Amino acid sequence: MTIETKPWDAADVLQTPTDIAAYLDAYLEDGTPEELLGALNTIARSRGMSALARETGISREALYRAFSDNGNPTLDTLLRVMKALGVRLAVAA
Secondary structure: OOOOOOOOOHHHOOOOHHHHHHHHHHHHHHOOHHHHHHHHHHHHHHHOHHHHHHHHOOOHHHHHHHOOOOOOOOHHHHHHHHHHHOOOOOOOO
16 A cells, blocks of 8 residues: 655644744744744745735735745844734743
């Protein structure tokens, strides 16, 4: 019997701000900057780039560039995206 598999994409299961916050927190705690950028890309795709672009006022193309493998989003972009996703950055000791 052959087991059929398909690629798993975290973007398919990141539905709520709580899901997104937990996913992002894991990358902020242990991830490299490149991994964090990948996580942000996944989170943005979970919402849909077009919808996220409308909510943030940032063009879809600019979001794709910011969260690409070579992206370098500004703090303004990060904060606008996080607000649209219903999450925020926090500092804890």
